[in-house]
Amino acid sequence: MVEVEEEETPSLRKYKSCRVHEHMQDHCLQKGEEYFFKILDNRNSHSVSLTPTLRMALHLDKEADRSYIDQLRNEKVDQLSSLILLSPQDLQRCLPSGMVWPIQLMYLSFKGCILGALPSSIGSLSFLENLDLRVSSQIIIPNVLRKLGKLVYLYLLLEFKMPNNDKLYLKSLKEIGILENFDPGQCNVADLFEMMSLRYLSTTVEGIMEDLEQIIYGMDMTSENASVLYSSIRIKNFDCYTEKRHSVFRKLLECKILRTLHMDGHLGQIPVYYNITRSLTKIVLIGSELKEEHMATLDKLPKLQVLVLQDNAFVGEKMICVKSGFKELKQLELLTLRFLETWEVEEGSMPVLSILAVKNCEFYRMN
Incomplete structure (x- = not known):
């Protein structure tokens, strides 16, 4: 079933x-x-009423559907604990100013909506445990999340703005367990040190070395305080042409809690495998310009399951995968590697590989 x-x-x-x-x-x-729940959209708008229920999903795809939003202030829905808002149009037009939300809400999702600004009235939801702000447009977030003391799951948007260029205050969220899309440019890294229940952190760093250093420090400090924590990091536009910048990247690779890494920028080299955390399960490298000998490092990472080499992440003419390498690798993608001519896979290499993609490698010829 x-x-x-x-x-x-x-x-x-x-x-x-x-x-x-x-x-x-x-x-x-x-x-x-x-x-158990109700789904309201234009298919059943005439047949379903907002009778008491605990969970509700609103599909708002026309102006008339805002009547559902208006009814959220009706006493019949005061008992709502879960609300999912789905809208392909600007949801801002449907949300009444100063809207009073059902006070018992524990789950609120705007995922996929077009929302210009998060209503400040969200700060009144003192029982909220799960908040999903992954909307499909850039959003302005008022500094009211600090009031949501019971929040356990927080999914931020990759790009958002704060009023008056402030930073998003999260220090008071002591119960946070899952935090996605944490941005050191918009949030205070020091707030992470107060999240003693944190189990999973995903973050994006946009090419600024000081931001990456802060995140690494935060990851190291958090790993000492939390019993179980995994981290995923995406680094954009971070070229390591100087020793100082490369040393910061090497420090990142030593972080014990690092599980997935997406790195966009020149590296030229990577440290030997025993100086890289054994927890890595996924690596995406873009423009890294690694040479043939560096495959001997990647193939020794014991838990690596996904490896993507893209846009000359590998600049050798010949790639060799030895028989004892990539024991756990399930997915391999070689994308736009202009210098790759031959690829030799020894018998016994990549024994569990199930997904393989080779695209736009213009000089590569399969033997």
Whole structure:
């Protein structure tokens, strides 16, 4: 009855999603809407009323649908604990000014919506545990998240703005366990030190060495205070042409909690494998310009499951994968490697590989 999809590169979670078998879906939706949740969209706008329920999803794809938002202030929905807002249009036009949210809300998602600014009234949701702000447009976030003391899951947007160029204050969120898209340019890294329950952190650094140094320091400090924590980091436009910048990158590779790394920028070299954390499961390198001998480092990382080399991340003419290498690698992508001519894979190398992509390698010829 239930089909389970596993994560390609397990970090915090082993499973990506669960879904009901298609033959049971209609039956489960019917029973669920009777006792468990409601889905409101233009398909059932005339047949479904906002009778008491604990969980609700609103599909807002026309102006008339804002009547549902207005009804959120009705006493019939005061007991709501979960609300998902889905809108392909500007949701800002549908949200009343000074909107009073159902006070019992524990889960609130704007994922995929077009939302210009987060309503400051969100700060009144003192029971909120899960907040998803991954909207499909840049958003202005007022500094009210500090009031959400019970927040456990916070999903920020990759790019957002703060009023008056302030930094987003998160220090008071002591219960945070999952924090995604933390940006040291918009948030205070020192706030991480107060999150004693943090188990997973994902962050993006935009080419600024001082920001990366702060994140590395925060990761090291947090790993000493938290019992279980994994980290994912995306680094953009960070060329390491100087020893100082390269030393910062080497320090990052030593972080014990680092699980996935997305690096965009010149490296030229990487340290030997025993100076790299053994926890890495996924590496994406873009423009790194590594040479042939560096494959002997990558193939020794014991938990590596996904490796993507893109835009001359590898500049050797010949790539060799030895028989004892890449024991856990499941996915390999070689994309736009202009210098690659031959690729030799010894028998026994990559024994569990299931996904392979070789694209735009103009001089490569398969033997």
